[in-house]
Amino acid sequence: MEELRESFSVLHIGAKKTGKTTASLAMMVDFWEHQRKPCVVLDLSNHPSFDRFRRIEIEDLPRLDQYTGRKYFVYRPTDPMNLQNEILYFCQTLTQYVRNTVVVFEDFTIYLSGNVHPSIKNMILGSRNACNDYIFNVHSFSDLGPFALKHCEIYIVRHTIDNPESLTTNIPYAVRPFVAQAIREINRENRTVKEGKPRLAFRTILKDEGRILK
Amino acid sequence: MFPPLTNPFSTGSPLPGLLGQAPRTVQPPEPPPVEPTESEAVQQSQTPLLSGLWGSQPQAEPERLTADEIRARAEVQARTYGALILLLNAVIECVKASMTLKKGEYAMYLDLKIELNNAAKQGIINIYESDPQVKDIWEKGQRFDETLEALEDDTELDEAEGKLLFKAIKADLERKNRRNELNDDSVAGTVLKLILTRQMSSMFELITLFTRKRAARS
Numbered sequence: 202m203e204e205l206r207e208s209f210s211v212l213h214i215g216a217k218k219t220g221k222t223t224a225s226l227a228m229m230v231d232f233w234e235h236q237r238k239p240c241v242v243l244d245l246s247n248h249p250s251f252d253r254f255r256r257i258e259i260e261d262l263p264r265l266d267q268y269t270g271r272k273y274f275v276y277r278p279t280d281p282m283n284l285q286n287e288i289l290y291f292c293q294t295l296t297q298y299v300r301n302t303v304v305v306f307e308d309f310t311i312y313l314s315g316n317v318h319p320s321i322k323n324m325i326l327g328s329r330n331a332c333n334d335y336i337f338n339v340h341s342f343s344d345l346g347p348f349a350l351k352h353c354e355i356y357i358v359r360h361t362i363d364n365p366e367s368l369t370t371n372i373p374y375a376v377r378p379f380v381a382q383a384i385r386e387i388n389r390e391n392r393t394v395k396e397g398k399p400r401l402a403f404r405t406i407l408k409d410e411g412r413i414l415k
Numbered sequence: 416m417f418p419p420l421t422n423p424f425s426t427g428s429p430l431p432g433l434l435g436q437a438p439r440t441v442q443p444p445e446p447p448p449v450e451p452t453e454s455e456a457v458q459q460s461q462t463p464l465l466s467g468l469w470g471s472q473p474q475a476e477p478e479r480l481t482a483d484e485i486r487a488r489a490e491v492q493a494r495t496y497g498a499l500i501l502l503l504n505a506v507i508e509c510v511k512a513s514m515t516l517k518k519g520e521y522a523m524y525l526d527l528k529i530e531l532n533n534a535a536k537q538g539i540i541n542i543y544e545s546d547p548q549v550k551d552i553w554e555k556g557q558r559f560d561e562t563l564e565a566l567e568d569d570t571e572l573d574e575a576e577g578k579l580l581f582k583a584i585k586a587d588l589e590r591k592n593r594r595n596e597l598n599d600d601s602v603a604g605t606v607l608k609l610i611l612t613r614q615m616s617s618m619f620e621l622i623t624l625f626t627r628k629r630a631a632r633s
Contacts, residue, residue, distance in 0.1 A: 206436035213429075227428040235434045263446035300443035332441045357429045405429050414431075 206236075210328050210335040212349060214342060215359025220401040221338045222250050224357070225305050228336065229273060232303045238334065239265050239272035239302050243291060245284075246308045251275040259291050263298035288312060292324045295333065303334045310339040313349040325352050342380065347371040356406040358383045360391055379406050379413055491583045491608060498611040505566050505619055509626040512562045516555055521630035524556025559630065563623040584608055 215221045229240040241262070244251050254275035255268065265272065278287040295304060306312075312321060325348070328335055337353070339345060341361040350372050358380065363369070365381040365388075372380055383404035390402035405414035428434075527549065588605055 204436065205439040206434070207439055211430075224429050228430055231428045231430065231434050236438050238438060260449075263443075266443070298444055298446060301438070301440045330441070332439055334438075355430075355433075403429055414433075 208329055208332050208334045209354040210325055210352065211337065211355045211357060212345070212353040213336055213338045213357045213359075214340070214361055215403070216340055216361050218399045219359040220399060220403070221359065222248055222307065224403070225307070225336060225338060226250060229303065229305065232334065233271060233273065239274065240305065241265070241302060242275045242305045242307055243288070243309070244275050244277050244307045245288075247277060248307060251307075259287070259294050262291075262294045265299070265302065289318060289320045292320045296320070296324045296327050296331070299331065299333060301332045303336070305336045305338065307338050309337045310344045313337060313339060313346060314344050315346050317346055317348045322348060325349065342372060343369050345369075345371060354407070354409055356380065356408060357403055358387060358406060359403045360387055360400040373408070375411060376406065376408050379411065383413055488583055488587065491580055491587070494580060495608050495611050498615050501569075501615070502618060502622075505622050508562065508566055509622055512559050513626055513630055516559055516630055520552050521556055521559065522632075523552050524559075525631060527553055528556070563626060567619055567623055581609075
């Protein structure tokens with residue numbers, strides 16, 4: 202019998218202008234083209250790259266299969282005074298009703314720092330059972346609390362402010378050497394980039410397998 | 416959905432090879448029931464004053480269509496599907512009509528028509544009767560013109576019919592909107608219906624015009 206791929210959660214870490222959003226678009230195309238998984242973006246920064254995605258409300262999440270055509274969706278919270286509640290409701294709905302879907306959390310740094318809310322913890326822990334793939338776009342390792350670093354299976358590392366010689370202890374001990382190695386390699390690669398140009402080098406670390414993807 | 420990636424520095428997806436395997440999937444849970452919209456909720460909460468006397472709770476009735484609405488919807492459906500069949504039929508008829516004429520015959524017929532008009536002004540009629548070959552061209556050309564004119568007449572939509580169809584399509588859209596069923600597909604469907612029902616006459620005119628021009632050229 203053919204072995205099936207288990208879903209995973211990805212921490213996509215990089216400073217601004219390092220290609221996180223562009224790579225997220227490429228990953229979404231791959232997920233839809235190769236895996237036929239609908240893609241939803243939780244867009245907290247109104248990024249113009251997602252302007253042409255189909256706009257949905259939280260109430261539409263349990264019914265994504267009713268839409269026809271290519272399934273790229275975006276949810277943009279509408280009430281700035283109630284932002285946190287809307288995001289928690291979004292995560293709660295995902296956990297409860299959404300299955301076999303890819304969700305990209307654009308600019309999600311503040312929700313994964315410090316003590317992560319139980320709704321978000323539940324969502325990350327339940328991702329495998331729900332067969333959902335999650336991609337969290339964040340800015341640096343030092344911003345993240347231990348929970349996300351411990352429970353995400355893949356790190357995609359880009360240029361960050363983190364120092365490879367003194368990484369945050371929130372990163373699980375066994376993975377720290379790989380993260381340090383990845384950051385050193387990325388820094389070396391980015392040195393050749395001219396001033397003002399985007400620094401797009403990246404490394405993909407498979408945390409559970411303890412290796413950097415070549 | 417969105418423009419292709421054009422960043423010259425893009426190195427593609429950072430998950431190469433990981434997505435080659437088919438994903439494991441699970442059965443999604445039943446979605447929650449759709450909450451009634453404000454107007455539906457108000458409608459449902461209004462109970463008749465005498466309901467207590469009969470000891471029964473009023474049931475929320477499904478939305479009923481008026482007889483006119485049903486007729487209009489049926490007309491829209493018939494027109495939409497019928498229009499497609501008629502269009503196909505018109506193309507076939509035009510091809511068949513074109514095949515009855517040999518190369519240059521229609522151009523000769525048109526010249527003959529002009530000549531006949533000029534002759535009629537001078538009081539001469541039936542100049543072709545004496546020559547059987549000219550008579551044949553004249554008759555063929557006339558048959559060709561009549562076939563195309565009949566096609567155009569068959570598909571003309573009068574103003575009142577057009578208004579009725581437009582009303583039915585609009586009512587259908589409004590109902591979908593009330594039930595929160597409106598999405599891109601229904602809008603695309605409506606546009607298609609409108610094009611097929613309202614612009615059908617123009618489409619037929621285009622087909623027949625093209626057939627005439629082609630026959631006159633060859």
